[in-house]
Amino acid sequence: MADLIKTNRRDFLKIAGTAAGGLFIGFYWSGCDSPKMQVLSDDEVLAQAHNFNAFLSISPSGDVVIYSPNPELGQNIKTSFPMVVAEELDADWEKVRVFQANLDNDKFDRQLTGGSGAMPHSWERLRKAGATARHLLLVAAASQLEVDMDELATEKGEVIHKKSGKKIAYGDLVADASQLEAPEDVSLKHHKDFKIIGTPVKNVDNKAMFTGKPLFGLDFYREGMVNAMIQRPPFGMKIKSVDDSEAKKVPGVTDVVTFNNNVAIVGNTTWPLLKAKKLLKVTYEPDGTVESTEDHDRLFVELMDKGKAQVMRKDGNVDQAFSKAAKVVSAEYQCPFLSHSPMEPQNFFAHVKGDKVELVGPTQTPDRARMETAQLLDIPTENVSVEITRLGGGFGRRLRADFVVEAAELSKILNKPVKVTWSREDDMTGGAYRPAVRYKFQAALDEEGNMIGYKLRGVGINAGNTTRENNFPSGSVDNLLIESVNHSSPITTNAWRAPITNFLAYAEQSFIDEVALAVDKDPVKFRLELLDRAKNNPVGEIHYDVDRMKTVVETAAEKSNWGKDANVMQGFSVYFSHRSYVAQVANIEMENNQPVLKKITAVTDCGIVVNPTGANQQVRGGIVDGMGHAMFTNMTFKDGLPTQKNFDTYRLIRMKEVPEVDVHFIDNGIDPTGLGEPALPPTGGAIANAIYKATGKRLRSQPFIEQKEFSEFNLEIKRV
Amino acid sequence: MANYSLKINGETFNVDVEEDTPLLWVLRDHLGLVGTKYSCGIAQCGACTVHLNGEATFSCTLPVSSVGSDEVTTIEGLSKEGDHPVQKAWNEVDVAQCGYCQAGQIMNAAALLKKNPSPSMQEIEDTMNKNLCRCGTYHKIREAVALAAKNK
Ligand code: FES
Ligand code: FES
Numbered sequence A: 001m002a003d004l005i006k007t008n009r010r011d012f013l014k015i016a017g018t019a020a021g022g023l024f025i026g027f028y029w030s031g032c033d034s035p036k037m038q039v040l041s042d043d044e045v046l047a048q049a050h051n052f053n054a055f056l057s058i059s060p061s062g063d064v065v066i067y068s069p070n071p072e073l074g075q076n077i078k079t080s081f082p083m084v085v086a087e088e089l090d091a092d093w094e095k096v097r098v099f100q101a102n103l104d105n106d107k108f109d110r111q112l113t114g115g116s117g118a119m120p121h122s123w124e125r126l127r128k129a130g131a132t133a134r135h136l137l138l139v140a141a142a143s144q145l146e147v148d149m150d151e152l153a154t155e156k157g158e159v160i161h162k163k164s165g166k167k168i169a170y171g172d173l174v175a176d177a178s179q180l181e182a183p184e185d186v187s188l189k190h191h192k193d194f195k196i197i198g199t200p201v202k203n204v205d206n207k208a209m210f211t212g213k214p215l216f217g218l219d220f221y222r223e224g225m226v227n228a229m230i231q232r233p234p235f236g237m238k239i240k241s242v243d244d245s246e247a248k249k250v251p252g253v254t255d256v257v258t259f260n261n262n263v264a265i266v267g268n269t270t271w272p273l274l275k276a277k278k279l280l281k282v283t284y285e286p287d288g289t290v291e292s293t294e295d296h297d298r299l300f301v302e303l304m305d306k307g308k309a310q311v312m313r314k315d316g317n318v319d320q321a322f323s324k325a326a327k328v329v330s331a332e333y334q335c336p337f338l339s340h341s342p343m344e345p346q347n348f349f350a351h352v353k354g355d356k357v358e359l360v361g362p363t364q365t366p367d368r369a370r371m372e373t374a375q376l377l378d379i380p381t382e383n384v385s386v387e388i389t390r391l392g393g394g395f396g397r398r399l400r401a402d403f404v405v406e407a408a409e410l411s412k413i414l415n416k417p418v419k420v421t422w423s424r425e426d427d428m429t430g431g432a433y434r435p436a437v438r439y440k441f442q443a444a445l446d447e448e449g450n451m452i453g454y455k456l457r458g459v460g461i462n463a464g465n466t467t468r469e470n471n472f473p474s475g476s477v478d479n480l481l482i483e484s485v486n487h488s489s490p491i492t493t494n495a496w497r498a499p500i501t502n503f504l505a506y507a508e509q510s511f512i513d514e515v516a517l518a519v520d521k522d523p524v525k526f527r528l529e530l531l532d533r534a535k536n537n538p539v540g541e542i543h544y545d546v547d548r549m550k551t552v553v554e555t556a557a558e559k560s561n562w563g564k565d566a567n568v569m570q571g572f573s574v575y576f577s578h579r580s581y582v583a584q585v586a587n588i589e590m591e592n593n594q595p596v597l598k599k600i601t602a603v604t605d606c607g608i609v610v611n612p613t614g615a616n617q618q619v620r621g622g623i624v625d626g627m628g629h630a631m632f633t634n635m636t637f638k639d640g641l642p643t644q645k646n647f648d649t650y651r652l653i654r655m656k657e658v659p660e661v662d663v664h665f666i667d668n669g670i671d672p673t674g675l676g677e678p679a680l681p682p683t684g685g686a687i688a689n690a691i692y693k694a695t696g697k698r699l700r701s702q703p704f705i706e707q708k709e710f711s712e713f714n715l716e717i718k719r720v
Numbered sequence B: 001m002a003n004y005s006l007k008i009n010g011e012t013f014n015v016d017v018e019e020d021t022p023l024l025w026v027l028r029d030h031l032g033l034v035g036t037k038y039s040c041g042i043a044q045c046g047a048c049t050v051h052l053n054g055e056a057t058f059s060c061t062l063p064v065s066s067v068g069s070d071e072v073t074t075i076e077g078l079s080k081e082g083d084h085p086v087q088k089a090w091n092e093v094d095v096a097q098c099g100y101c102q103a104g105q106i107m108n109a110a111a112l113l114k115k116n117p118s119p120s121m122q123e124i125e126d127t128m129n130k131n132l133c134r135c136g137t138y139h140k141i142r143e144a145v146a147l148a149a150k151n152k
Helices: A002-006 A009-019 A042-048 A077-089 A118-145 A206-210 A271-279 A293-306 A318-323 A366-377 A402-414 A424-429 A501-518 A523-536 A546-559 A612-631 A681-695 B023-030 B085-093 B102-115 B121-128 B138-151
Strands: A022-024 A050-053 A056-058 A064-068 A096-100 A152-155 A158-161 A166-169 A226-231 A237-243 A253-259 A262-267 A281-286 A310-315 A327-335 A347-353 A356-361 A384-388 A418-421 A437-445 A451-461 A479-487 A568-577 A580-591 A594-605 A660-665 B002-008 B011-017 B049-052 B055-058 B071-073
Touching (some): A042 A096, A056 A118, A206 B085, A206 B102, A226 A271, A226 A402, A253 A402, A293 A479, A327 A501, A347 A366, A356 A366, A356 A402, A501 A523, A546 A568, A546 A660, A580 A681, A594 A612, A594 A681, A612 A660, A612 A681, B002 B023, B049 B102, B085 B102, B085 B138, B102 B121, B121 B138
Parallel strands (some): A064 A096, A226 A418
Antiparallel strands (some): A022 A096, A056 A064, A158 A166, A226 A262, A237 A281, A253 A262, A310 A479, A327 A437, A347 A356, A347 A418, A437 A451, B049 B055
């Protein structure tokens, strides 16, 4: 550390270059006080390592190199992927070093972070990568020891001959083993035999993160690069005039460039750019429609009644069901736009050199970054390289490539390597939001309180299909109609953690609660009745596994003591998304006539839990995210521009607003089914239903704190 | 432009910058100490937290001209080997998701424990509430600060 401080800028850059690449796992706080342990540098290990496959190399020193191809943004993939490879290899985890792989379509597939899909997609190939290498090490060991392969076992980086007690370290076998032909088929372990998977392995980047090493895109520096910030237009507007005279006067600003409706300020460091940006005078004029929140509110009402809807699903005859219903329940729910607002604002480094481009930065979709850049510059995709840094959050915003392509374009114009940094204000106003959506639900009930008809219509602003038409409760109702209406807007939208379901789940699960209570049924029993119907006699096609859903519902009821304590007002919610199932119960108790949110219990079925600490935090983090945005966060528009531009007005959840969260997993041995998103959708509904139980107030719009009803009771949050 | 002699992590650095340049950008752009993070720039999130004579301070709104001879400590200088009790607790509890906010969280927690070696949960929350974590690692931050206090 002291060395780092003393070094000059140049030397620091060298450190930056390697530290971003790879790191020790299992680091020792006391450093090298064990004289027996000879620690090789990453470069030494890499130079010696014998390659087995795209994921895996092993050096004669026994150090195991595992490449993690997918972008790491906090879902812990850089730790959990290597765990899977190491498991089947029977590696000594202390000797594993993890490196972030660059984009490489020949070696890897689906090198992206989105849809909670990385682990389900790669589970088997990661296991095979480890198992194949283990097999080759066994073959090499058998020939060295001149014994039969089935007399051999592996454990913690060694091959063991049980009869003779002989052991050979993997490092001593790699020269031979890596020359052998890989087998077509290998057997994989039974999940009950896992030794690394299912244990709490610490994040491989801990030491780098906690000592301030340059890991993130914003930390990237290249000798000779310039910095830039860009003034982008409001939505639906184009530049009318640019007066950059004052901006250019700021010391440290070297250039102001207008391109593509953008004005870029260029300099060697960041502060002059932030200053100059405030002095830039750009006027805009409409380029199509310019929208404000009032327009959206009006559109929601209009389109809900007479918008042209796309029928997403139709079962039976809803009109008939509603006309003969003993009771009809109807409600509308609405949510605002949201910004992704990762803590690390958007940024990217680009260097266009003739017909070649080097890209470095935080992206969820390196391949899209490459393709869009190649397209823009009209060069072959293989001329574009993408180095993936750690991402300071993504939440879906970094699935786009707008912030990459503009950096490449600017580098070409300037003929220099450039890093474009978005200020927080740029990040919040520069687009691609969670779309605003309004839903209308209607339920028809017979005399016995059975749901005989169900209608859902969603209206979204640039939301695409606002429904998940084959999810629950589809399959459990004879007569059902699901429709979606879209309004095309110049305001850009994008997937936002648990796209669509981040709001649909809250609306639907609140409505189900309304329906259950309207017919005097317990909300959990009511859901179970519907699930039984979907199980025994399903209506049409369904995309969820009824048994898995029932299990999380029943387990959550049990773990939360559902309905057992009259002093605890509980709200229930369950949702299936991204292949996984999560049920949640929120507990509210009255203290001094005031409702206090005390606890959220969550039961998750995501199949095999690869890393329990990581998984636990994915669930808690998802709940904090779901709760924060349901309760506090709003984004409104005025003339094509968000009103909220930074964290002073865009309210994110803070530590004191987080209740106790009790996390449980279903242990069923099913292959992993995704965990980065599924815990978020149910949270808003669980809280809203508990609030209703405690106060009789039904919250039908988000954020809760801005609803009139909310001010009448003022929810408190009790922490641990 | 003016010349400033800054005491950072026990070393002296000379920089030639505009006087309104926030310490954050001096650290990141001029000295290559990028462990201190930029996120909001308006003293709302705590990602840029450093110690100024041991006090947790937002470096994004602190002009370099007002630092004077104050001792600045950044995450890079919190400990030599990354073994400050707070850093160890952060590893033990495995706090981070994306990790971007964590240098600021650690610096804030370290300053708190220096002043108040055994804070109550309420005191931990009062202090740590200044730092945003978009990933929602708040439960673990709480736990790690309490653990660091215990292990000190
Ligand atoms: S960057 Fe300084 S408080 Fe947010
Ligand atoms: S760990 Fe991602 S913002 Fe805190």
